[in-house]
Amino acid sequence: MLRLENIHTYYGPAEALKGISLEINKGEIVSLIGSNGAGKSTCLMTISGILKPSEGRITLRGAGISGLPPHEIVRSGISQAPEGRRIFPRLTVFENLEMGGFLGRGNFGEILERVYGIFPVLKERTSQMAGTLSGGEQQMLAIGRSLMSAPDILLLDEPSLGLAPIMVSKIFRTIHEINAGGVTVLLVEQNAKAALRLSHRGYVIENGAITLQGSSEDLLNNEKVRTAYLGE
């Protein structure tokens, strides 16, 4: 469904992605794991059109999307909940969700009900300023907002970062639920074990290049992955 072919991206003067190729099939959860600075976020920002690849091709259902501006990428059905949540703090919860649905893809009322169904706490806090929410609630809002554009593919960057363990498992359950609802997910995580347990397939990224790929089960059993990312 989404395919990256030999993507090179510069972040400032540094080449952050050195020829990344990966593929995500419809209905999958694919995790992208790697250490800090390996290029995970750069990869998502390149897919979202915030960074332009200097080389390579990104296709969605066969059509080229690299080089499109970010709002066109969202329009084509790819939505991202970036690292650090980045909710709009001085907008209400409802307004944040409204902005998530800015392009009017899908029926706003229906999607809103679905998001409120997944995260009932957002419905309770609907007219509260988003900046006053707790960290976990902000993460729910960030994911909820990214669902408001009715994406076919959801890019999640470190959704568990900085959350209490109980909230982490709730977020992972939610990702599973969203995927079961028909949304394809590309999950970037430092919490490699939880990510691989949840996903169907995985890629390991090191220094801007894919070094390992395979089914999540294989990766969980891989000796290198176990020592480098699972802390075993």
Add this chain to the structure above:
Amino acid sequence: MLLQQFINGLTLGSVYALIALGYTMVYGILELINFAHGEIYMLGAYLGIIILGFLTAIGLTAYSLPLSIFIMLALTVLFCSSYGFTIEKIAYKPLRNAQRLSPLISAIGVSIFLQNYVMLTQGATDKVFPQVFGSAGFELFSTRITYLQAAIITTSGVMMAMLHVFVMKTKTGKAMRSVAQDKLMASLVGIDIDRVISITFILGSGLAAVAGIMVAMYYGLVNYSIGYSAGIKAFTAAVLGGIGSIPGAMLGGIVLGILESFGSSYISSEYKDAYAFIMLILILLVKPEGLLGKRGEEKI
């Protein structure tokens, strides 16, 4: 006397507020002090004279004065908004990713260009704005308010209320606030940043155009350099209220106008222009985030 000065100050202040809104909205979105904004106000005053002159020549003002004033306002807003839109595209957009100082210098360049452009095409001497309202007025609590003053205060109030509703309630207004809070995230939800920036310049320039016409009517004289002092005062008003804050710009403008009016009548009118700068220095020393501004944001 006290109330009289208050009314005079409110008239002036509501105009400062209209101009200050343009500064504060652009700053909120781009963190750029648009030094060319005062010139849009000056262009508004000139375009008002030109359009009203044309309408008089074709006999429309004699036929219906309110209709003529409406057409003048509408056309001036249209022209000035186009100027604002074009200036952003030519002078600021190419420098979007340059270092902070570059668009600022570009803004000063645009300001100098527009002043000289008007001076060359319209002459360096004062132009007279036709006194369509005369000096007629009414008495309220033994204070004399001219119809023009009432019209200026009302128009400004209505425009500010409309802007407030636009920014708080409409989808585009919310998109503007999103862009001001987090540009990257705004892109990621699908907001076209360039479009929001253009709308901001169009709105700010439209407000400045109306302010230009109203001040030209109030003072009766227009000069190619009026944008400079009005621009700096409106900028002061925006800083006073807290730059980036829309209610702040409204409050700052009105406070500054009233302060200037009281200072002129109770201290000395010689220092009329100095009060704004004294205020600017005091605010920067004592409360640099402004009356309604947020603390901790970097200022120029």
